[in-house]
Structure formats: C-alpha cells, structure tokens
Amino acid sequence: MQLPAKPPTHTECNSAMRSVRDALDLLGGKWKLPIIVGLTSGPRRFKQLQREVAGITAKMLSKELKELEMNGLLTRQVQADAAPVAVTYTLASYGDSLFPVIEALRDWGQQHRTRIMHPGAAAAAPETAEAPQLAVVA
Amino acid sequence: MQLPAKPPTHTECNSAMRSVRDALDLLGGKWKLPIIVGLTSGPRRFKQLQREVAGITAKMLSKELKELEMNGLLTRQVQADAAPVAVTYTLASYGDSLFPVIEALRDWGQQHRTRIMHPGAAAAAPETAEAPQLAVVA
C-alpha cells in the first residue's frame, strides 16, 4: 500500500472520523439502513415494510421508524378514513440524501458477496478461496 | 417524491436489501467503520488507533481488529525485533474498496451536522417544519 509520504492528514482524518460517527449515530444499528432501503422504491405501509425488511419484529420496526421520523428521515401519514387504519411511511428529502450511502453500501455488498467470516465460526471456509485478493473493481 | 409508476421494482429492491445487509454484517456495529476510517490515512499501531478512535476500549479494538482481519479488510504485522513489540495494522486492498462507502457516509454526516435527536430526548421539534429542508452545505 502507499507509504504515508504525507503523514499528517490529522485534521482531515479527525474530521472524517467525526462525520462518519455522526452519521452512524443516526444510521447505526441493524435495521435503520435496511428500512430506508425498503423505502427508497416508494412509500410503504407498516406490514409491507415488515415483510420487506424480513426478520424485523413489529416492536423493532415501530421503534426504528419512530427514531427515523424524529430525525426527519421519513414522514408518517395516517389514513384513518378507511376501515382498517392505514399508515404510510415515506422517505423524506432528508432521507433521499442518503442515496449515495445506500448505493455505496449496496455496491460493496454486491462485489463482496463472499462468505462472511464470523468470529464464532472456525476458519473452515474451504474452497472458493476468494477473499483477500479481491482485485478490482473496475 | 416520484410516484411508483413502475411499481414492481421488487427484484431490484430485494437485491439492494440483501447487499446492504451483507455489507452491514461485516461493517455493522459501533466501531468497524471508525476503525477503518482511522486506517485510511495509513498504517497504524494499536495504541495509535485507540487514540484516534476515541472512546474505544482495548478489548473492543482488539476484537474488532480480529474480525476485520478475518474478513480480509486489513492486515496485521508484528515487528518483534524492537524492544517493545510493535504491531501495525494496514488497510488491505479489500478495505480500500470501502472508500466510496466512507466518503458517502462522511459527506452525509457533514451536511447533516445538525443536532441528532435521540429517542430519550423529548420532542422539542415542532410538529411541522422541522429539520427536513436540510439547508445545504455551505
């Protein structure tokens, strides 16, 4: 890798660090981003979202949605007129600004589609020695 | 926001969902990304990293580094020759491929630099126009 010919990028680095951690404060956790992804293709209702985010419980979904709404990332609309109340969640413009993040994450996850090594699992990933070299990307 | 004139983006959406969640499996948690950010400006030693990632404990740093190494995102080199053993962590090319993610996250966090609302805090926000307009950069 490149040598640190210009070692002190401290300010730049610290700033990046702070920004990333700020972003993580809002987007961190297992569910926030997946939920937002679910909303990128259009407004969704509660149950619909729960199906799309596969695996999330109503409790979690409810809590996460509240937090995302609180931060202005999405809006919540209630249609009480219908027989069964319908609630719709829509990505706010604020949330739209996350597109680049989603894209970057999605692209990386795609290219990466390799076996993930979890700490518990023994290093038993036999064939398909694909991890390290990953050259690439076009 | 755009209407779903072409409603079934299901495949596309599910694929994005999976990719993002895969990425999150490796990068999720409080520390992984910050650690990687710390390494983007060059190799670092343990203590150095711990200072940069401000707030992380040795235990966590150690554990996270192990996982990141296991996934080929960084490499670990030991210089045993010196009196006090020195260990250096370097971002692997695999890790380099995360640049776009970091950038997107950093940019968003920067633009966003508004106060974050946490669930515990009472909603001091007016029900109508809150943060959303996101008055751009500056």
Added chain:
DNA sequence: CTGTATCCATGGAGATACTG
C-alpha cells in the same frame, strides 16, 4: 507496548399477548 481474561451493567432484540 500489545494485548487477554474476568466481572458485570446495560440495552438490543426476540416471543408472545394484547389494544385500538
């Protein structure tokens, strides 16, 4: 310096049942 081991508190998160 570079970690590891141990103890322990918090809260993330699942299951289930219930309300409007």
Added chain:
DNA sequence: CAGTATCTCCATGGATACAG
C-alpha cells in the same frame, strides 16, 4: 391493520487486572 406491553435472553461493551 398498526402498533404497544411485558418478559426474558444474550450480545455489546465498559472497567479493571493481568500477561507476553
């Protein structure tokens, strides 16, 4: 349908002490 209320389990993660 759209959530809320409990109960509980366990992973996350901090503090501290110790080891190579």
